[in-house]
Amino acid sequence: MRTKAALVYEYKKPLVIDELTLGAPKDREVLIQYRAAGLCHSDVSVRDGVFRMPPLPCVPGHEGAGVVLDVGHGVTRVKPGDHVLLMWVPVCGQCYYCLRGHYHLCADRDKTRLGRMLDGTTRLTKGNQEIQSMLGVGAFSQYNVVSEQSVLPMDRDIPFDVAALFGCAVVTGIGAVLNRAKLPPGSHVAIMGLGGVGLNVVQGAFLANATQIIAIDRFEQKLALARQFGATHLIDVTQVDPVERIKELTNGMGVDFVFEAIGKAETIAMSYQFLRRGGTAVLVGIPDAEARFALPLQEMVQFEKGMLGCYYGSGDIRIGLKTIMGLYKAGRLKTDLMISRRYSLEEINAGLADMESGRNVRGVIIY
Numbered sequence: 001m002r003t004k005a006a007l008v009y010e011y012k013k014p015l016v017i018d019e020l021t022l023g024a025p026k027d028r029e030v031l032i033q034y035r036a037a038g039l040c041h042s043d044v045s046v047r048d049g050v051f052r053m054p055p056l057p058c059v060p061g062h063e064g065a066g067v068v069l070d071v072g073h074g075v076t077r078v079k080p081g082d083h084v085l086l087m088w089v090p091v092c093g094q095c096y097y098c099l100r101g102h103y104h105l106c107a108d109r110d111k112t113r114l115g116r117m118l119d120g121t122t123r124l125t126k127g128n129q130e131i132q133s134m135l136g137v138g139a140f141s142q143y144n145v146v147s148e149q150s151v152l153p154m155d156r157d158i159p160f161d162v163a164a165l166f167g168c169a170v171v172t173g174i175g176a177v178l179n180r181a182k183l184p185p186g187s188h189v190a191i192m193g194l195g196g197v198g199l200n201v202v203q204g205a206f207l208a209n210a211t212q213i214i215a216i217d218r219f220e221q222k223l224a225l226a227r228q229f230g231a232t233h234l235i236d237v238t239q240v241d242p243v244e245r246i247k248e249l250t251n252g253m254g255v256d257f258v259f260e261a262i263g264k265a266e267t268i269a270m271s272y273q274f275l276r277r278g279g280t281a282v283l284v285g286i287p288d289a290e291a292r293f294a295l296p297l298q299e300m301v302q303f304e305k306g307m308l309g310c311y312y313g314s315g316d317i318r319i320g321l322k323t324i325m326g327l328y329k330a331g332r333l334k335t336d337l338m339i340s341r342r343y344s345l346e347e348i349n350a351g352l353a354d355m356e357s358g359r360n361v362r363g364v365i366i367y
Protein backbone atom coordinates (compact mmCIF):
# COMPACT_ATOMS: atom_id res chain seq x y z
CA MET A 1 0.00 0.00 0.00
CA ARG A 2 0.96 3.68 -0.26
CA THR A 3 1.42 6.08 2.64
CA LYS A 4 2.21 9.77 2.95
CA ALA A 5 5.02 10.50 5.42
CA ALA A 6 7.39 13.23 6.63
CA LEU A 7 11.04 12.18 6.20
CA VAL A 8 14.57 13.18 7.07
CA TYR A 9 16.61 12.77 3.88
CA GLU A 10 19.39 15.11 5.03
CA TYR A 11 20.41 16.29 8.53
CA LYS A 12 19.53 19.83 9.63
CA LYS A 13 17.08 20.27 6.74
CA PRO A 14 13.28 20.59 6.99
CA LEU A 15 11.36 17.31 6.84
CA VAL A 16 10.19 16.32 3.36
CA ILE A 17 6.63 15.13 2.73
CA ASP A 18 6.81 12.13 0.41
CA GLU A 19 4.83 9.10 -0.73
CA LEU A 20 6.24 5.74 0.30
CA THR A 21 5.41 2.09 -0.23
CA LEU A 22 4.46 0.09 2.86
CA GLY A 23 4.78 -3.71 2.92
CA ALA A 24 2.30 -6.02 4.68
CA PRO A 25 2.88 -6.98 8.33
CA LYS A 26 4.95 -10.16 8.79
CA ASP A 27 5.01 -12.52 11.80
CA ARG A 28 4.12 -10.73 15.06
CA GLU A 29 3.79 -7.37 13.26
CA VAL A 30 0.88 -4.97 13.11
CA LEU A 31 -0.35 -2.48 10.48
CA ILE A 32 -1.30 0.80 12.16
CA GLN A 33 -3.32 3.73 10.82
CA TYR A 34 -1.93 6.61 12.85
CA ARG A 35 -4.51 9.11 14.10
CA ALA A 36 -2.19 11.36 16.12
CA ALA A 37 1.57 11.91 16.55
CA GLY A 38 3.21 14.17 19.15
CA LEU A 39 6.06 16.52 18.22
CA CYS A 40 8.91 15.96 20.66
CA HIS A 41 12.48 17.33 21.02
CA SER A 42 13.80 13.86 20.22
CA ASP A 43 12.30 14.21 16.72
CA VAL A 44 14.32 17.39 16.27
CA SER A 45 17.41 15.50 17.49
CA VAL A 46 16.85 12.93 14.73
CA ARG A 47 16.28 15.67 12.13
CA ASP A 48 19.46 17.51 13.14
CA GLY A 49 21.67 14.42 13.48
CA VAL A 50 22.15 14.81 17.24
CA PHE A 51 20.93 11.19 17.42
CA ARG A 52 22.68 9.46 14.53
CA MET A 53 20.31 6.51 14.94
CA PRO A 54 18.47 5.53 12.89
CA PRO A 55 20.46 6.08 9.68
CA LEU A 56 18.85 8.10 6.87
CA PRO A 57 16.47 8.25 5.22
CA CYS A 58 14.14 7.93 8.12
CA VAL A 59 10.59 8.70 9.21
CA PRO A 60 10.75 10.31 12.70
CA GLY A 61 7.84 10.37 15.13
CA HIS A 62 7.84 8.18 18.24
CA GLU A 63 4.73 9.43 20.10
CA GLY A 64 1.88 7.79 18.25
CA ALA A 65 -1.65 6.49 18.66
CA GLY A 66 -3.97 4.95 16.11
CA VAL A 67 -6.05 2.00 14.98
CA VAL A 68 -4.91 -1.53 14.14
CA LEU A 69 -5.91 -2.27 10.53
CA ASP A 70 -4.28 -5.67 10.05
CA VAL A 71 -2.07 -8.16 11.88
CA GLY A 72 0.55 -10.69 10.74
CA HIS A 73 0.81 -14.35 11.84
CA GLY A 74 1.12 -15.08 15.54
CA VAL A 75 -0.09 -11.71 16.82
CA THR A 76 -1.84 -12.16 20.15
CA ARG A 77 -1.66 -8.76 21.85
CA VAL A 78 -4.08 -6.87 19.51
CA LYS A 79 -6.62 -7.42 16.74
CA PRO A 80 -7.89 -5.30 13.82
CA GLY A 81 -10.05 -2.41 15.02
CA ASP A 82 -8.23 -2.04 18.36
CA HIS A 83 -7.21 1.45 19.43
CA VAL A 84 -3.55 1.42 20.45
CA LEU A 85 -0.82 3.70 21.66
CA LEU A 86 2.81 3.19 20.74
CA MET A 87 5.75 2.45 23.02
CA TRP A 88 9.21 3.28 21.73
CA VAL A 89 10.87 0.43 23.58
CA PRO A 90 9.48 -2.89 22.27
CA VAL A 91 9.34 -4.93 25.49
CA CYS A 92 10.21 -8.61 24.79
CA GLY A 93 9.57 -9.91 28.31
CA GLN A 94 12.32 -12.55 28.25
CA CYS A 95 15.77 -10.95 27.89
CA TYR A 96 18.27 -10.42 30.74
CA TYR A 97 16.84 -6.95 31.46
CA CYS A 98 13.15 -7.85 31.20
CA LEU A 99 13.59 -10.82 33.54
CA ARG A 100 15.00 -8.42 36.14
CA GLY A 101 12.09 -6.02 35.76
CA HIS A 102 14.09 -3.46 33.73
CA TYR A 103 11.65 -3.56 30.81
CA HIS A 104 12.62 -0.08 29.61
CA LEU A 105 16.18 -1.36 29.04
CA CYS A 106 14.98 -4.40 27.01
CA ALA A 107 17.65 -5.79 24.64
CA ASP A 108 15.24 -5.50 21.69
CA ARG A 109 15.49 -1.73 21.85
CA ASP A 110 18.95 -2.02 20.22
CA LYS A 111 17.23 -3.35 17.10
CA THR A 112 14.49 -0.71 16.81
CA ARG A 113 17.07 1.99 17.57
CA LEU A 114 18.37 1.23 14.08
CA GLY A 115 14.90 2.10 12.76
CA ARG A 116 14.21 -1.43 11.59
CA MET A 117 11.79 -4.21 12.37
CA LEU A 118 12.95 -6.82 14.91
CA ASP A 119 13.99 -9.08 11.98
CA GLY A 120 16.37 -6.37 10.72
CA THR A 121 14.40 -5.37 7.60
CA THR A 122 12.16 -2.37 6.84
CA ARG A 123 8.54 -2.30 5.68
CA LEU A 124 8.77 1.24 4.28
CA THR A 125 10.52 1.74 0.93
CA LYS A 126 10.87 4.38 -1.78
CA GLY A 127 11.72 2.64 -5.04
CA ASN A 128 14.66 0.36 -4.13
CA GLN A 129 15.61 2.41 -1.09
CA GLU A 130 14.82 1.11 2.41
CA ILE A 131 13.35 3.73 4.75
CA GLN A 132 14.00 3.52 8.49
CA SER A 133 11.29 4.25 11.11
CA MET A 134 12.42 6.04 14.28
CA LEU A 135 12.55 3.61 17.23
CA GLY A 136 10.39 1.13 15.34
CA VAL A 137 7.43 3.54 15.59
CA GLY A 138 7.78 6.06 12.69
CA ALA A 139 4.63 7.97 13.61
CA PHE A 140 5.09 10.76 11.03
CA SER A 141 3.40 8.53 8.46
CA GLN A 142 -0.30 7.99 7.85
CA TYR A 143 0.28 4.22 8.06
CA ASN A 144 3.16 2.12 9.32
CA VAL A 145 3.98 -1.45 10.31
CA VAL A 146 5.36 -2.01 13.82
CA SER A 147 6.16 -4.96 16.09
CA GLU A 148 3.30 -6.09 18.30
CA GLN A 149 5.79 -5.53 21.16
CA SER A 150 5.52 -1.78 20.45
CA VAL A 151 1.75 -1.42 20.87
CA LEU A 152 -0.55 -1.28 23.86
CA PRO A 153 -4.35 -1.51 23.46
CA MET A 154 -6.35 1.31 25.01
CA ASP A 155 -9.98 2.11 25.77
CA ARG A 156 -11.91 3.85 23.00
CA ASP A 157 -12.87 6.81 25.17
CA ILE A 158 -9.25 8.00 25.40
CA PRO A 159 -8.55 10.61 22.68
CA PHE A 160 -5.75 9.72 20.23
CA ASP A 161 -3.84 13.00 20.70
CA VAL A 162 -3.69 12.58 24.47
CA ALA A 163 -2.76 8.88 24.15
CA ALA A 164 0.14 9.75 21.83
CA LEU A 165 1.63 11.91 24.61
CA PHE A 166 1.09 9.21 27.23
CA GLY A 167 3.57 7.03 25.29
CA CYS A 168 6.51 9.43 25.70
CA ALA A 169 6.35 12.63 27.75
CA VAL A 170 3.79 11.46 30.31
CA VAL A 171 5.15 8.00 31.10
CA THR A 172 8.72 9.39 31.18
CA GLY A 173 7.94 12.31 33.50
CA ILE A 174 5.66 10.48 35.92
CA GLY A 175 7.89 7.37 35.89
CA ALA A 176 10.93 9.49 36.79
CA VAL A 177 9.15 10.53 39.99
CA LEU A 178 7.44 7.28 40.95
CA ASN A 179 9.92 4.65 39.70
CA ARG A 180 13.35 6.29 39.63
CA ALA A 181 13.18 8.75 42.54
CA LYS A 182 10.52 6.71 44.39
CA LEU A 183 9.60 10.09 45.80
CA PRO A 184 8.57 9.93 49.46
CA PRO A 185 5.53 12.06 50.45
CA GLY A 186 6.52 15.45 51.82
CA SER A 187 9.56 15.80 49.54
CA HIS A 188 11.03 19.08 48.34
CA VAL A 189 11.72 18.89 44.60
CA ALA A 190 12.90 21.13 41.80
CA ILE A 191 12.25 20.62 38.09
CA MET A 192 14.65 22.15 35.59
CA GLY A 193 12.98 22.63 32.19
CA LEU A 194 9.22 22.58 31.61
CA GLY A 195 8.80 20.87 28.25
CA GLY A 196 6.48 17.88 27.90
CA VAL A 197 8.60 15.70 30.21
CA GLY A 198 9.31 18.44 32.79
CA LEU A 199 5.62 19.29 33.16
CA ASN A 200 4.86 15.64 33.75
CA VAL A 201 7.54 15.51 36.44
CA VAL A 202 5.63 18.39 38.07
CA GLN A 203 2.43 16.38 37.73
CA GLY A 204 4.12 13.25 39.12
CA ALA A 205 5.50 15.17 42.11
CA PHE A 206 2.01 16.51 42.79
CA LEU A 207 0.53 12.97 42.62
CA ALA A 208 3.31 11.78 44.99
CA ASN A 209 2.39 14.44 47.56
CA ALA A 210 5.57 16.50 47.37
CA THR A 211 5.35 19.49 49.71
CA GLN A 212 7.44 21.85 47.65
CA ILE A 213 7.45 21.65 43.83
CA ILE A 214 9.75 24.29 42.39
CA ALA A 215 9.38 24.66 38.61
CA ILE A 216 12.17 26.35 36.65
CA ASP A 217 12.13 27.62 33.06
CA ARG A 218 12.70 30.75 30.98
CA PHE A 219 9.25 30.88 29.34
CA GLU A 220 6.44 32.58 31.21
CA GLN A 221 3.65 30.51 29.65
CA LYS A 222 5.35 27.24 30.62
CA LEU A 223 5.79 28.47 34.19
CA ALA A 224 2.10 29.37 34.28
CA LEU A 225 1.21 25.92 33.02
CA ALA A 226 3.44 24.33 35.69
CA ARG A 227 1.34 26.13 38.31
CA GLN A 228 -1.77 24.42 36.88
CA PHE A 229 0.05 21.07 37.02
CA GLY A 230 0.77 21.50 40.73
CA ALA A 231 3.96 23.57 41.08
CA THR A 232 4.11 25.46 44.38
CA HIS A 233 6.92 27.86 43.38
CA LEU A 234 8.07 29.21 40.01
CA ILE A 235 11.54 30.39 39.04
CA ASP A 236 12.03 32.38 35.85
CA VAL A 237 15.76 32.00 35.08
CA THR A 238 15.73 35.22 33.06
CA GLN A 239 14.81 37.11 36.26
CA VAL A 240 16.57 35.41 39.18
CA ASP A 241 19.51 33.11 39.94
CA PRO A 242 17.88 29.71 40.56
CA VAL A 243 20.69 28.47 42.88
CA GLU A 244 20.19 31.43 45.23
CA ARG A 245 16.41 31.33 44.99
CA ILE A 246 16.25 27.62 45.85
CA LYS A 247 18.43 28.24 48.92
CA GLU A 248 15.99 30.94 50.01
CA LEU A 249 13.01 28.67 49.48
CA THR A 250 14.53 25.77 51.46
CA ASN A 251 16.03 27.52 54.52
CA GLY A 252 19.47 27.43 52.92
CA MET A 253 19.47 23.62 52.56
CA GLY A 254 18.51 22.77 49.00
CA VAL A 255 15.99 20.25 47.66
CA ASP A 256 15.73 16.50 48.24
CA PHE A 257 15.45 15.78 44.52
CA VAL A 258 16.09 17.73 41.36
CA PHE A 259 14.85 16.50 38.00
CA GLU A 260 16.81 17.81 35.03
CA ALA A 261 14.61 17.72 31.93
CA ILE A 262 16.71 19.74 29.47
CA GLY A 263 19.75 17.53 28.89
CA LYS A 264 22.49 20.15 28.64
CA ALA A 265 25.80 19.92 30.55
CA GLU A 266 25.41 23.47 31.94
CA THR A 267 21.89 22.92 33.27
CA ILE A 268 22.85 19.52 34.73
CA ALA A 269 25.83 21.10 36.54
CA MET A 270 23.57 23.87 37.82
CA SER A 271 20.87 21.42 38.95
CA TYR A 272 23.41 19.54 41.05
CA GLN A 273 23.92 22.74 43.06
CA PHE A 274 20.21 22.77 44.01
CA LEU A 275 20.64 19.63 46.16
CA ARG A 276 20.68 19.42 49.93
CA ARG A 277 23.02 16.99 51.67
CA GLY A 278 21.91 13.48 50.76
CA GLY A 279 19.89 14.80 47.82
CA THR A 280 19.61 13.14 44.42
CA ALA A 281 19.66 14.53 40.89
CA VAL A 282 17.58 12.57 38.37
CA LEU A 283 18.62 13.20 34.76
CA VAL A 284 15.67 12.86 32.40
CA GLY A 285 16.60 15.13 29.46
CA ILE A 286 18.74 13.37 26.86
CA PRO A 287 22.10 15.11 26.28
CA ASP A 288 23.96 14.78 22.98
CA ALA A 289 26.58 12.03 22.77
CA GLU A 290 29.56 14.35 23.33
CA ALA A 291 28.20 16.18 26.40
CA ARG A 292 30.45 16.00 29.50
CA PHE A 293 30.70 17.89 32.77
CA ALA A 294 32.91 17.81 35.86
CA LEU A 295 31.35 16.60 39.14
CA PRO A 296 32.49 18.06 42.47
CA LEU A 297 33.58 14.63 43.73
CA GLN A 298 34.39 15.58 47.32
CA GLU A 299 30.90 17.03 47.71
CA MET A 300 29.44 13.89 46.22
CA VAL A 301 31.11 11.72 48.88
CA GLN A 302 31.06 14.01 51.91
CA PHE A 303 27.49 15.17 51.35
CA GLU A 304 26.26 11.91 49.80
CA LYS A 305 24.80 13.64 46.78
CA GLY A 306 23.62 11.21 44.15
CA MET A 307 22.97 11.36 40.43
CA LEU A 308 20.78 8.93 38.49
CA GLY A 309 20.11 8.50 34.80
CA CYS A 310 16.46 7.91 33.96
CA TYR A 311 15.15 6.55 30.66
CA TYR A 312 11.55 6.15 29.56
CA GLY A 313 10.13 6.23 33.07
CA SER A 314 12.45 3.54 34.50
CA GLY A 315 9.84 0.84 34.93
CA ASP A 316 7.41 -1.57 33.31
CA ILE A 317 6.16 0.68 30.53
CA ARG A 318 2.90 -1.21 30.12
CA ILE A 319 2.02 -1.02 33.82
CA GLY A 320 3.03 2.65 33.81
CA LEU A 321 0.79 3.40 30.84
CA LYS A 322 -2.16 1.46 32.26
CA THR A 323 -1.80 3.42 35.50
CA ILE A 324 -1.63 6.68 33.55
CA MET A 325 -4.73 5.82 31.51
CA GLY A 326 -6.59 5.02 34.73
CA LEU A 327 -5.50 8.30 36.32
CA TYR A 328 -6.55 10.22 33.19
CA LYS A 329 -10.00 8.65 33.16
CA ALA A 330 -10.35 9.49 36.84
CA GLY A 331 -9.63 13.14 36.02
CA ARG A 332 -6.29 13.16 37.87
CA LEU A 333 -4.07 14.08 34.88
CA LYS A 334 -4.10 17.37 32.98
CA THR A 335 -2.59 16.00 29.78
CA ASP A 336 -5.06 17.95 27.57
CA LEU A 337 -3.54 21.21 28.79
CA MET A 338 -0.17 20.21 27.35
CA ILE A 339 -1.43 20.31 23.77
CA SER A 340 -0.77 23.84 22.58
CA ARG A 341 -1.71 23.32 18.92
CA ARG A 342 -2.76 20.69 16.38
CA TYR A 343 -1.25 20.47 12.88
CA SER A 344 -1.75 18.56 9.65
CA LEU A 345 1.16 16.40 8.43
CA GLU A 346 1.91 19.07 5.78
CA GLU A 347 2.39 21.65 8.56
CA ILE A 348 4.94 19.52 10.44
CA ASN A 349 7.94 21.85 9.95
CA ALA A 350 5.94 24.77 11.36
CA GLY A 351 4.97 22.56 14.31
CA LEU A 352 8.60 21.66 15.05
CA ALA A 353 9.61 25.33 14.74
CA ASP A 354 6.87 26.34 17.21
CA MET A 355 8.23 23.83 19.72
CA GLU A 356 11.85 24.95 19.25
CA SER A 357 10.94 28.60 19.78
CA GLY A 358 9.18 27.75 23.06
CA ARG A 359 5.72 28.70 21.73
CA ASN A 360 4.43 25.15 22.23
CA VAL A 361 4.66 22.67 25.05
CA ARG A 362 3.39 19.98 22.71
CA GLY A 363 2.14 20.26 19.16
CA VAL A 364 0.34 17.21 17.78
CA ILE A 365 -0.06 16.04 14.19
CA ILE A 366 -3.63 14.92 13.54
CA TYR A 367 -4.25 12.56 10.61
Ligand SMILES: [Zn+2]
Nearest residue numbers: 040042168169
Ligand atom coordinates in the same frame (compact mmCIF):
# COMPACT_ATOMS: atom_id res chain seq x y z
ZN1 LIG B 1 9.30 12.02 22.90
Ligand SMILES: [Zn+2]
Nearest residue numbers: 092095098106
Ligand atom coordinates in the same frame (compact mmCIF):
# COMPACT_ATOMS: atom_id res chain seq x y z
ZN1 LIG C 1 13.49 -7.73 26.88
